[in-house]
Amino acid sequence: MSTQAIASSTSAHRRSLFMLLFAGFVLTGVAITLAAPLLPVFIARWSLDDSQAGIFFAVQFAASLGGVWVSSLLTHYWGNRLALVFGYVLMSAGIAALNASTLAAALVAIAALGTGYGMVVPGTNLTVAEIAGPRSASLVSLVNLAWGIGAVACSPLVMLALKAYLLPQLLFALASLGCLLAFSLLFARFHEEKLAEANVAASPAGGVSVDLFTTVALTALFFIYVGTEVSLGGWAAAHAKRLVGGTVGMSTLAPMFFYGGLMTGRALAPLVLSRVREYRLVLGALLLVTAGTTLLVFATKQSVAFASIALAGLGCATVFPIYVAWLSRWYGARARRLSGLMFSMASIGGSAVPWLIGFISTHAGGLRVGLLVPLASALIMIFLVLLLRRKAPA
Numbered sequence: 001m002s003t004q005a006i007a008s009s010t011s012a013h014r015r016s017l018f019m020l021l022f023a024g025f026v027l028t029g030v031a032i033t034l035a036a037p038l039l040p041v042f043i044a045r046w047s048l049d050d051s052q053a054g055i056f057f058a059v060q061f062a063a064s065l066g067g068v069w070v071s072s073l074l075t076h077y078w079g080n081r082l083a084l085v086f087g088y089v090l091m092s093a094g095i096a097a098l099n100a101s102t103l104a105a106a107l108v109a110i111a112a113l114g115t116g117y118g119m120v121v122p123g124t125n126l127t128v129a130e131i132a133g134p135r136s137a138s139l140v141s142l143v144n145l146a147w148g149i150g151a152v153a154c155s156p157l158v159m160l161a162l163k164a165y166l167l168p169q170l171l172f173a174l175a176s177l178g179c180l181l182a183f184s185l186l187f188a189r190f191h192e193e194k195l196a197e198a199n200v201a202a203s204p205a206g207g208v209s210v211d212l213f214t215t216v217a218l219t220a221l222f223f224i225y226v227g228t229e230v231s232l233g234g235w236a237a238a239h240a241k242r243l244v245g246g247t248v249g250m251s252t253l254a255p256m257f258f259y260g261g262l263m264t265g266r267a268l269a270p271l272v273l274s275r276v277r278e279y280r281l282v283l284g285a286l287l288l289v290t291a292g293t294t295l296l297v298f299a300t301k302q303s304v305a306f307a308s309i310a311l312a313g314l315g316c317a318t319v320f321p322i323y324v325a326w327l328s329r330w331y332g333a334r335a336r337r338l339s340g341l342m343f344s345m346a347s348i349g350g351s352a353v354p355w356l357i358g359f360i361s362t363h364a365g366g367l368r369v370g371l372l373v374p375l376a377s378a379l380i381m382i383f384l385v386l387l388l389r390r391k392a393p394a
Helices: 003-032 035-046 050-078 080-096 103-163 167-186 191-202 212-241 254-273 278-298 302-316 319-363 372-387
Strands: none
Touching: 003 080, 003 103, 003 167, 035 050, 035 103, 035 212, 050 080, 050 103, 050 212, 050 319, 080 103, 080 167, 103 167, 103 254, 103 319, 212 254, 212 278, 212 302, 212 319, 212 372, 254 278, 254 302, 278 302, 278 319, 278 372, 302 319, 319 372
């Protein structure tokens, strides 16, 4: 076979793998955000206060931490295939069982879903970053756009299912899609992933000198960002329901506005990244998150809350993909070993920060006070990124 034919075949397999990962992230976006539009239902079903409701997010992302650890172990010995396959199977099981009749069973289901999520996300992001090379931030933004598509679709799907009394059918349909995806990945061609790893290993460890401070700061950014994103998307429906004009049906759509802003930003990201440096873009994005969250805290009407949460989602769009691109670029061959640490801290952030909001809301005067947590988180991220300006010239 000629060199040109080999290159063409490799490129075709790479595109096929990317399309599977893209489709998988659409389902992942739906799955991990299911708790948000269902939260008012769970609160009413089991008479939960905000602190108790926050346990859903804590369990989901604490379980995802375990998923990250299992994924790191499987990837180290057998590559990404098994981690992705088992991850989607577990996620599907959790989705199917989420509409449980008891709180304990629902928490077990959300734990299974979170574990699968933790197994899927690191391998998907890093595989895409390795495939993309210098275009890593753009392509990681593109695959995370798929996540945004699923997250945006989740709220209206749940609302329609609740109105038509078809929630169990919706959950089983999503679970079936997850199983089909796991089966497809079982037979996908992953050999190009090994080639990418060899190429990275042959290259320098990164384009900048990486010290302990950089590692600590980047780890903190992973922790804080995911906690902020999950908090804003997760508590949006519960907060909107308590404002003027709030109803259960309309408030269920609140996360859609957040993830709609997120999806819009990620769709525009490749175009913007070709014109704006990553460092400047992430600072501007964090300023948008700060502005949107500030407006959300002071909103008194549901319509204002929807606009505020959409603005915050738009700001969040490019932040995480750029963090992942920095991880891949700065650490080179070491990125895979460090990914377990980074994504573990992201899972802990997704577990701890939303729970903290619920705890503060219950004990300090309401959800409006609790939402000061993601506002403070956005300001801390701006500070950390400013400290990293010499490490992020791109």
